[in-house]
Amino acid sequence: MRIGFKKTIATVAAAGALVLGGGAVAQASTDRATIPDVAGSSESAALEALSDAGFTNVSVNYDRPDAIVLGTSFQAGAKVNENASILVIVGRD
Helix, strand or coil, rough: CCCCCCHHHHHHHHHHHHHHHHHHHHHCCCCCCCECCCCEEEEEHHHHHHCCCCCCCCCECCCCCCEEEEEEECCCCEEEECCCEEEEEECCC
């Protein structure tokens, strides 16, 4: 029983190391940028902020320039691949 338990612990430890190591490599990737906090801004200001941050694949869920931005499909502050599809979520003012 003890040998089986040790193998299980070793397997879990190895899997954890791979996951953590993979995350570190992904975070070190040069094509990642931080999602700016655009909640509360206008649609045009949000699109400009995302463009300035390096994101090129940005769309809006409701095309109404006078609407207020509620957020994006990624949480503000998240590090995301610059080619990721980002949805700007707007609501009526």
